Each structure stands twice: as structure tokens, then as C-alpha cells.
Amino acid sequence: MDPRLVDTIAEDDRWQAFGLDGIAERAGRATLRDLGLDPAGFEISLMGCDDARIAALNAEFRGKPLPTNVLSWPSEERGAEAEGAAPDLPAxxxxxxxxxxxxxxxWDTCDREAAEAGKPMADHVTHLLVHAVLHLLGYDHERDGDAALMEGTEARVLAGLGLANPYD
Structure with missing residues (x-):
């Protein structure tokens, strides 16, 4: 068996009961493999928390004191300079x-968003984790060309997992 890619800490017990660690491992591995990367060569740290905790993190790191669904902190800048170009992927x-x-x-934001969209929570969380892993790899959605690349990559990874394109 391959070593774990994602080290998951569930600060909020609802994530533990939900099985966040398994969903994160599946989403992370699928994302890396889609990009031609061996998951055994990487590690990701994941914290499952509640809205209060993520609002504090969002305030501290982004100056936005509001809850959000997911945040990511890449270990280094990997983004491409040219709009719409693929990031420089690590080996x-x-x-x-x-x-x-x-x-x-x-949890709270993800649960609410999934309910509002009429999607299973597991599908929504899988999408958000694929999105976050892509951010760790240097993908972004600030510029139109970058957003198109990132969304297309997300849709392809999710299709490989049997999930619908969240942008349709």
C-alpha cells in the first residue's frame, strides 16, 4: 500500500464521522495522477474545521473575517507567469x-453550499479538495485564462472520479 498523501486532522468531529480522510486521499491522489505526478512523492496537510475557525484563518491570512468553504497555503509559489499557462509542477x-x-x-459552509446546490456533501467536498490541491500546485483563477485552465482541470479530475462537472 502506498503511504498516505494527506495527513488529515479533524478539529470538528463532524468531519471524522463524515470520513474526510478517505475523501481527501481519493481526491488528492486523483488530482496528482491526472497531472502525471506520483502521489507517493508528496504530502499534504488538511484540517477539517468549522466556520468559526476558518473565518479566523480567513481574517488572518486574507484580511476577510468571514467563513469560506476552503483555504489553501502552498508550500511555495508554483504559478505560471503567462495567463492560461500550466504551473511549474514539482517533481x-x-x-x-x-x-x-x-x-x-x-463543515458549516460546505454543508450549506451542498444543500443549496442539491448535491451530495461528499461530491461537493471532493470538488473543493480537488480545487484546493490544484491551488497547492500553482493553479489559480484570478485571471480568465488561468480560471479556464483550472476549471477544465477540475472537471477532468472529477469526471475521472465519476462526478459531474460543477461548472455546468
Whole structure:
């Protein structure tokens, strides 16, 4: 069995009962494999929290004191300079896995968004984790070309997991 890609800490017990660790592992591995990367060469830290905790993190790191669904902190800048270009992907090393960064995901916001969209919570969380892993790898959605690349990659990864395109 491959070593774990995602080190998950459930600060909010609802994430533990939900099975966040398994969903995160599946989403992370699918994202890396889609991009031609060996998941054994990387590590990701994930915290499952509530809205109060993610609002504090959002305030501290983004100056936005409001809850959000997911936040990510890449271990280094990997984004492409040219709009719409693919980021410079790390090589990874199975003998000494490279830390890609940290992710935090909030139960309350995710639960509300899934209900509002009429989607299963597991599908919504999978999408948000694929999105966050792509951020760790240097993908972004600030510029139109970058957003198109990121959304297309997300849709492809999710299709490989049997999930619908969230942008349709």
C-alpha cells in the first residue's frame, strides 16, 4: 500500500464521522495522477474545521473575517507567469516526499453550499479538495485564462472520479 498523501486532522468531529480522510486521499491522489505526478512523492496537510475557525484563518491570512468553504497555503509559489499557462509542477520524490502545503475546509459552509446546490456533501467536498490541491500546485483563477485552465482541470479530475462537472 502506498503511504498516505494527506495527513488529515479533524478539529470538528463532524468531519471524522463524515470520513474526510478517505475523501481527501481519493481526491488528492486523483488530482496528482491526472497531472502525471506520483502521489507517493508528496504530502499534504488538511484540517477539517468549522466556520468559526476558518473565518479566523480567513481574517488572518486574507484580511476577510468571514467563513469560506476552503483555504489553501502552498508550500511555495508554483504559478505560471503567462495567463492560461500550466504551473511549474514539482517533481516529487517517493524517498523523501515533498510537502505541497496546507488546506483547511469548513463543515458549516460546505454543508450549506451542498444543500443549496442539491448535491451530495461528499461530491461537493471532493470538488473543493480537488480545487484546493490544484491551488497547492500553482493553479489559480484570478485571471480568465488561468480560471479556464483550472476549471477544465477540475472537471477532468472529477469526471475521472465519476462526478459531474460543477461548472455546468
Amino acid at each position: 516529487g520524490d517517493p524517498d523523501m516526499p515533498e510537502e505541497l502545503g496546507d488546506i483547511a475546509i469548513a
